[in-house]
Amino acid sequence: MTEHASAPLAGDAPFLIGEAMSGGYGTGPDILHGCTIAVNRGEIAVIVGPNGAGKSTAMKAVFGMLDLHSGSVRLDGQDITALSPQERVSRGMGFVPQTSNIFTSMTVEENLEMGAFLRRDDIRPTMEQVYDLFPILRDKRRQPAGELSGGQRQQVAVGRALMTKPSVLMLDEPTAGVSPIVMDELFDRIIEIARTGISILMVEQNARQALEIAHRGYVLVQGANAYTDTGKALLADPEVRRTFLGG
Amino acid sequence: MSDILNALVAITNFILIPATAYGSQLALGALGVTLIYGILRFSNFAHGDTMAFGAMSTILVTWWLQSQGIGLGPLPTALLALPAGVAATVLLVLVTDRTVYRFYRRAKAKPVFLVIVSMGVMFVYNGLVRFIIGPDDQNFADGARFLISARDFKQMTGLDEGLAIRSSQAITIVTAVIVVAFLFWFLERTRTGKSMRAFSDNEDLALLSGINPERVVMLTWVLVAALATIAGVLYGLDKSFKPFTYFQLLLPIFAAAIVGGLGSPLGAIAGGFIIAFSEVAITYAFKKVAGYLLPEAWEPDGLVQLLSTDYKFAVSFVILVIVLLFRPTGLFRGKAV
Numbered sequence: 001m002t003e004h005a006s007a008p009l010a011g012d013a014p015f016l017i018g019e020a021m022s023g024g025y026g027t028g029p030d031i032l033h034g035c036t037i038a039v040n041r042g043e044i045a046v047i048v049g050p051n052g053a054g055k056s057t058a059m060k061a062v063f064g065m066l067d068l069h070s071g072s073v074r075l076d077g078q079d080i081t082a083l084s085p086q087e088r089v090s091r092g093m094g095f096v097p098q099t100s101n102i103f104t105s106m107t108v109e110e111n112l113e114m115g116a117f118l119r120r121d122d123i124r125p126t127m128e129q130v131y132d133l134f135p136i137l138r139d140k141r142r143q144p145a146g147e148l149s150g151g152q153r154q155q156v157a158v159g160r161a162l163m164t165k166p167s168v169l170m171l172d173e174p175t176a177g178v179s180p181i182v183m184d185e186l187f188d189r190i191i192e193i194a195r196t197g198i199s200i201l202m203v204e205q206n207a208r209q210a211l212e213i214a215h216r217g218y219v220l221v222q223g224a225n226a227y228t229d230t231g232k233a234l235l236a237d238p239e240v241r242r243t244f245l246g247g
Numbered sequence: 248m249s250d251i252l253n254a255l256v257a258i259t260n261f262i263l264i265p266a267t268a269y270g271s272q273l274a275l276g277a278l279g280v281t282l283i284y285g286i287l288r289f290s291n292f293a294h295g296d297t298m299a300f301g302a303m304s305t306i307l308v309t310w311w312l313q314s315q316g317i318g319l320g321p322l323p324t325a326l327l328a329l330p331a332g333v334a335a336t337v338l339l340v341l342v343t344d345r346t347v348y349r350f351y352r353r354a355k356a357k358p359v360f361l362v363i364v365s366m367g368v369m370f371v372y373n374g375l376v377r378f379i380i381g382p383d384d385q386n387f388a389d390g391a392r393f394l395i396s397a398r399d400f401k402q403m404t405g406l407d408e409g410l411a412i413r414s415s416q417a418i419t420i421v422t423a424v425i426v427v428a429f430l431f432w433f434l435e436r437t438r439t440g441k442s443m444r445a446f447s448d449n450e451d452l453a454l455l456s457g458i459n460p461e462r463v464v465m466l467t468w469v470l471v472a473a474l475a476t477i478a479g480v481l482y483g484l485d486k487s488f489k490p491f492t493y494f495q496l497l498l499p500i501f502a503a504a505i506v507g508g509l510g511s512p513l514g515a516i517a518g519g520f521i522i523a524f525s526e527v528a529i530t531y532a533f534k535k536v537a538g539y540l541l542p543e544a545w546e547p548d549g550l551v552q553l554l555s556t557d558y559k560f561a562v563s564f565v566i567l568v569i570v571l572l573f574r575p576t577g578l579f580r581g582k583a584v
Binding site for chain 2: 164
C-alpha cells in the first residue's frame, strides 16, 4: 500500500509538503505511519478516506499540532517542522478547525478582526475581499457569529482564516453538518480562493464532491497513503471507487 | 400627600441610596471575579482579600499623605492615594501569578485545582494584610461627610423625613459609573480588549489567531487588581476598613457574579445590584414607611423587618442557591458553573 506514498507531484517542488510523517498525540500510539501530504501553489489538495484513517490527524501534523518523531514539513522550501502552530500562522498558514472555529459571542466583524490580530497594517481591504467572497457576511457583520446558521458560521470561520492573508489555507471538513446546497456553494468559494493563488489543503467526508474540485487527492487508510493521484484519476480508479466511494 | 412623600423619602434614604452604593461596590468586585473566571477559567477565592490588600495599601498611602498635609479638600484623600494602592495590588497579583498560578496553568491543571490554590492564596493575602495593618477597624475617611445632610434636606423641603446622601455614597456611584464605562469601552472597542474577549470565548482559536495568552493573562490581572482595589477602597470609605469584612464580602460578590452569569461583565453589574437591593430591602425595618402609608389603626407594632441584619449574608446565599437550581448559567447566560 505504501508504494504510492512517494509518488512525485507533477511540476516543480510543492509549496507545502508534510513528508513521511509518523507520530501521534502526546505519548499515545502512532496514528500516522509515513504519511505524505503535499499541495502546489494555488492548487487544491484533498485528503479523503474512511473514518479513523487519520485524515484530520495528517492535516494537524502539517500544521504542527502533534509531535512527529519522523518526517518533516516544508513550506516554500523551508523546513518548518520545529515551529509551533502560532509560528506557522505568522509564516502564512491559515487553519480552519472542524469545530469551535468561530468566536460565538463576538460579531462577524470582530471575528474577522481577530483573524487579523497579528497584522499591523490596514486590514480594511482584506475585510472587503472577504465580504466580496461571502456577501452574506457583510449584511450580518454586526451580528454575533454564534447566532448565524451552520453554513454562515463556516463562512465566518473561513473568512477569519483568510484575514491573515495566508499563502496556504487548511480546512478540516469545512462542509461537516451543512446542507448539500450550502456544500456546493462552499466548494465554489473554495475554488475561487484557490484561483487567487492561495493553496488549499482540506479534509473532506464528502469524498466524491471534494475529489471533483481537487487537483490532487490523497486517500488515507490507517494513517498511511493508500492512493495518491489527481482528483479526476482517483474518481475514475475502479479500485478507489469500489472501496471508498461506494461504487 | 406629604405622608406619601415622606414614605418615598424614607425608602430612598434607607434603601435606594445605600443599596445603590453597596450594589456599585459589589458590581466592581463581581466584575473582577467574572473576568478571572472568563479568562483564567477559575473561581478566584482570593478576590475578597485582594480587595482588602488594595484598600490597605491605599490606606497606608492616605495616612502618609494626611501626615504631609496633602488633601483633596472636600474629597477624601484616599482618592489621591488610589493610584498607588492600585499599583501595589497590581504588583502583588502579578508576583502571585508568576510564582503560583503560572505553574498550574502550564501544567494545564483542572479549574477545581486552581480554586483550591486560590484559597491558599486567600489565606496568605489574609495573613499579609493582618500582619501589616492589624485585624482592627481603621478609619481613613476625611473630607466633607455629606453631600446633602438630613437636616438641610428637611429645611429645604419642609418634610418630616430627612434624606441624607453621604459623600462616600456619591463618590462610590460616580466612580463605579466611570470605571464600568471605561471597562466596557476597553473590552468592546480596543484591539487588546477584543483579544481578551476572544481568548475568553475560544482559547484555541485565539491561539490560532496569534493572540499571546500570557499577555492576555497579565492584562487580566492588572484589570482585576485595579477593580479590586477600587471596590475595596470604596467599600472602606462607605463602611469602614476591617480585613475580616472583606473576606465576608466573598459570598455576596460570588453570588452577584453567578446570578449575572459567570464570565459576563454585564451580568456582574446586574447581579451586584440584585444582591445589594435584596439584602438591603429584606433587612430593612419597614415600620416607619408603614406608619406613613397606613391608617393609624393599622399601624404595625413590630419592626416589619423580614430578616435581622445579622442574617444579611443569608440573603445572598438563598439567591445563589435559587439561581444555581433554576438557571445555573445566570441571567446573562454566562458559563455554567
